[in-house]
Amino acid sequence: MGLLLAGGLGLFITGCDRANEPEPADENELITTVSLKFTQQGSATTQTFTFRDTDGDGGQVPSRFDNISLKANTTYTLTIDLLDESKSPATNLTSEIQEKKDEHLLVYTANPASLLTYTYGDVDGRNFPIGLAGTARTGAAGTGKLTVRLRHQPPVNGVAVKNGTVAPGSDDINIDFNLTVQ
Template sequence: MRTQNGLRLGWIVGISFLFALNGCKKGTDPLPANENELITTVTLRFTQAGTANTQTATYQDKDGDGGAAPTKFDTITLTANTSYSLTVDLLDESKTPTVSVTDEVNSKKDEHLLVYATTPAALLTYTYGDKDSRNLPVGITGTIRTGTAGTGTFNVRLRHQPPINGTAVKDGSPTPGSDDVNLNFGLTIK
């Protein structure tokens, strides 16, 4: 009897071991999550309506978050009561050659939303100029109308809003997803 119980125990241990090995096979791990973009440089181009006058404001941190401090973080200076077109250029300069994250956002518009907020809000208004396949805003292009003179901040956020379990989550608001970038540019309207 003792031998029979020992044999049964051996079989149970052996089969359990095989199941454990089978569960750890390579290639059966779940796919990695849809990761955020690394953005080291953000350039905002403000072109005054009816002119070729373009002003740029750039944020640059070539090693990404952490590590060294940003090497460039411009202040935006615009004219009061004036319209501008705004285009955004996003780069990942941690790679060689540099990767255009703008191209990535444009190819996956259904998963990205640039959100602009001004404090105080009266300094300017932003209107989206581009849409995704579901007619929701993207924000790579748009227009700005400045208000009266003053100072504040211009917040630029790129929200990464990939589908969850195959269901789209982007709804035109900044709520779903996570930040690829979140920057507060100093803003002067004069």
């Protein structure tokens, strides 16, 4: 009886189908520093606005959180730098996002929408926007917020989910900058 039980247990252990096991989760990046670089078109003038929270979400308050101030009715080239400064040396995540561009989408949303519109300047391998570089066009003078979100949209069970919209995935960052257009 004991031999039969041991044999049955051996079949149970070796009979597990590993193909049905879920894939390990592709974890979100820890991004502690976000720098937005606005370069006025037709000019060499670049303004950089930074959010820095070196211990990540929660814990200490951010050590730097710039207010964005831009000229009204002006077109800017907008690029973004993303860092993880929780370790030394800091990790440049912008290049990692570029490498995994089929899994990431940056979204720039002004509130009110009349303050700024963003046009993507880069696309991934399936022609969906990325948002590491683009064009920002300011509207009339006013104040509000510019929300910057990095959506992490890795494949699920080997199937790509990024579709050019905000819906799939989760936030790596979601930051509201104060925005003044003057």
